Amino acid sequence: MENTVFPGIRASDIAVRLDGVCKQYKQRQGRDDTPRSWRNLFSRQYKTITALDNLDLTIHRGETVAYAGPNGAGKSTTIKLIAGLLTPDSGTVTSLGMNPFSDRVRYVRNIAVVFGQRTELWWDHPVSSSFRWKKSIWKIDDEIYSRQIGILRERFNLAPIWNSLARDLSLGQRMRADLALALLPDPQLLLLDEPTLGLDVEARMAMLRYIRDLNANTGLTILITSHNTSDLEELGQRVVLVAQGTKRFDGSFRQLRAQVGDVRDMCVVTDSSRHPQVPDTIAYDRSEGRAHYYHFMADEHNIMDIIDMIGRQCRILDISIERTSIDNILTQLYRRYNSA
Amino acid sequence: MLDMLKTSMRLGLEPIIDGGGRGLVWMFGELVLAVSAIVPSLAMAFALGRVGDWTRQDLLFLVGFVLTARGLAQVVGGGNILMISRKIGRGQLDHNLLQPLPLWKSLVVEGFGSLDLIVSQLLGVGCLCWGLSYVARPEPAWWFALIVNIVCAAGLVIATQYLWGTLTFYAPQSAEEINTITDGAISQLSVLPLNGAIPFVRAVLTSILPAAMIGAVPASYMLHAYGWRLYTMPLFALAFGIITIVIFRQGLRHYGKYSVSRYSSFGHRR
Numbered sequence: 291m292e293n294t295v296f297p298g299i300r301a302s303d304i305a306v307r308l309d310g311v312c313k314q315y316k317q318r319q320g321r322d323d324t325p326r327s328w329r330n331l332f333s334r335q336y337k338t339i340t341a342l343d344n345l346d347l348t349i350h351r352g353e354t355v356a357y358a359g360p361n362g363a364g365k366s367t368t369i370k371l372i373a374g375l376l377t378p379d380s381g382t383v384t385s386l387g388m389n390p391f392s393d394r395v396r397y398v399r400n401i402a403v404v405f406g407q408r409t410e411l412w413w414d415h416p417v418s419s420s421f422r423w424k425k426s427i428w429k430i431d432d433e434i435y436s437r438q439i440g441i442l443r444e445r446f447n448l449a450p451i452w453n454s455l456a457r458d459l460s461l462g463q464r465m466r467a468d469l470a471l472a473l474l475p476d477p478q479l480l481l482l483d484e485p486t487l488g489l490d491v492e493a494r495m496a497m498l499r500y501i502r503d504l505n506a507n508t509g510l511t512i513l514i515t516s517h518n519t520s521d522l523e524e525l526g527q528r529v530v531l532v533a534q535g536t537k538r539f540d541g542s543f544r545q546l547r548a549q550v551g552d553v554r555d556m557c558v559v560t561d562s563s564r565h566p567q568v569p570d571t572i573a574y575d576r577s578e579g580r581a582h583y584y585h586f587m588a589d590e591h592n593i594m595d596i597i598d599m600i601g602r603q604c605r606i607l608d609i610s611i612e613r614t615s616i617d618n619i620l621t622q623l624y625r626r627y628n629s630a
Numbered sequence: 631m632l633d634m635l636k637t638s639m640r641l642g643l644e645p646i647i648d649g650g651g652r653g654l655v656w657m658f659g660e661l662v663l664a665v666s667a668i669v670p671s672l673a674m675a676f677a678l679g680r681v682g683d684w685t686r687q688d689l690l691f692l693v694g695f696v697l698t699a700r701g702l703a704q705v706v707g708g709g710n711i712l713m714i715s716r717k718i719g720r721g722q723l724d725h726n727l728l729q730p731l732p733l734w735k736s737l738v739v740e741g742f743g744s745l746d747l748i749v750s751q752l753l754g755v756g757c758l759c760w761g762l763s764y765v766a767r768p769e770p771a772w773w774f775a776l777i778v779n780i781v782c783a784a785g786l787v788i789a790t791q792y793l794w795g796t797l798t799f800y801a802p803q804s805a806e807e808i809n810t811i812t813d814g815a816i817s818q819l820s821v822l823p824l825n826g827a828i829p830f831v832r833a834v835l836t837s838i839l840p841a842a843m844i845g846a847v848p849a850s851y852m853l854h855a856y857g858w859r860l861y862t863m864p865l866f867a868l869a870f871g872i873i874t875i876v877i878f879r880q881g882l883r884h885y886g887k888y889s890v891s892r893y894s895s896f897g898h899r900r
Contacts, residue, residue: 375724376886379887408725415641422637425637426634427634427637428730429633
């Protein structure tokens with residue numbers, strides 16, 4: 291059946307759809323005036339927090355969508371709504387053709403959710419026991435279980451930790467086992483909420499590699515949130531940016547970078563601790579000893595002219611110019627949204 | 631369901647089989663706790679000979695009845711399943727809601743076959759048999775009523791915990807440990823006869839904190855009543871259970887609207 295909202299895309303191609311979703315929370319406010327704090331007993335003050343404000347989001351089957359936003363933007367609320375753990379105040383959430391909250395039992399059989407810093411593993415038991423437990427709860431057929439275990443053990447390198455107690459695993463090993471466990475029932479949709487939280491560099495890179503391979507090899511639909519946007523850039527074909535509960539951007543990372551232009555970061559090390567003067571269109575950031583940091587738009591300046599200008603004021607000992615990080619771009623965008 | 635219970639039972643027994651002395655230490659700890667809960671009643675029974683119209687043998691039966699009922703509740707209430715306020719307050723209920731099972735089934739499966747079960751059951755059945763050797767009646771109808779009363783008392787233990795645990799949906803931080811308090815109250819108060827209690831205490835112990843309905847009241851009926859009166863407590867348990875389900879579902883709806891913003895992995899999955 292042809293979809294009327296997204297021409298060329300069949301309804302069955304849509305994995306997740308949020309239409310005009312609003313979600314608010316009430317946050318209790320304390321009184322800083324201690325002598326009058328007893329009044330809290332009789333009249334409490336609440337502040338309404340808008341987690342999501344009329345959010346529309348469509349994720350197609352087989353897509354990996356990076357869901358980014360500052361703290362409190364509504365990322366985890368969105369994941370909980372799609373996981374069926376929360377209901378929207380208004381609007382509709384449809385995932386895999388079901389209402390995640392009211393069709394919970396049937397729905398969760400087809401999805402996998404991994405929350406960073408939470409574990410589905412049985413704490414005092416070997417990793418293998420958690421897989422046996424999941425087989426039984428999800429009623430996975432023996433043949434499918436053997437096949438899945440073979441694939442997952444190899445893909446996530448589980449053999450060295452298969453018989454270790456979950457509580458003895460490092461965070462990186464535990465996240466690896468958790469991700470493999472989530473994938474055991476061969477879900478259609480994978481929701482990852484901060485899967486790299488707290489991981490060291492090596493474990494983080496390994497986790498990103500696993501997720502990237504997963505989408506490439508299986509075509510699994512993945513929605514991933516992370517506070518670390520460079521992680522998201524590693525994975526996402528598409529990025530959705532939310533701020534203050536509202537969708538601010540939906541497109542590719544290349545398009546996201548274009549939002550603020552082709553920004554370059556420049557670090558010049560000179561023989562002086564005084565930073566060299568540059569035209570107003572080049573933003574001076576900071577100095578650390580004799581290293582001076584600037585940002586400028588690549589398409590507005592000739593790099594050689596800048597170097598010449600600085601070279602006339604002092605001796606250049608070293609210089610590096612690189613494309614600005616996605617974190618810097620997002621920081622600029624968040625500032626723009628806040629001021630708007 | 632049987633396959634799930636079997637898996638859960640295996641997981642519950644794993645620490646004993648594979649865990650060296652750790653499982654035995656745990657069981658010993660549970661035994662000490664179970665014994666300490668009944669010592670006041672037994673000491674009173676043996677020191678005084680009788681309490682009001684309760685003879686030493688009656689008190690022994692009361693203690694056995696309560697321990698067996700509580701042990702039965704532990705059959706499905708291992709880990710933190712009977713301490714549901716901990717699961718809710720620590721944000722751990724999400725783990726159950728992400729399983730493709732109705733919530734009740736997910737909780738039953740998870741709580742089935744813990745180590746606590748073995749200790750409480752052995753002690754409870756031992757005390758009950760000892761008490762029954764003095765007070766049992768020969769009629770099959772009485773034995774049937776006894777089984778129904780024990781099962782319903784177990785249900786009442788669970789319902790009481792869930793009724794009070796519902797508070798945690800509304801106050802996750804403040805009420806996280808409320809089931810520790812209610813469990814302690816039930817375990818200590820249910821093995822005491824009601825003799826001498828003032829009307830207010832009697833009212834509390836036969837309504838919102840029904841410790842007497844788990845112990846003294848059904849044990850007393852089993853000892854002295856006949857006919858339909860043997861089923862007084864099961865009727866109460868049925869009504870109490872229905873009210874609990876209605877109120878708990880209300881709490882769940884609140885959870886679906888606001889969730890719990892805190893999460894602690896402490897005590898998650900034994």
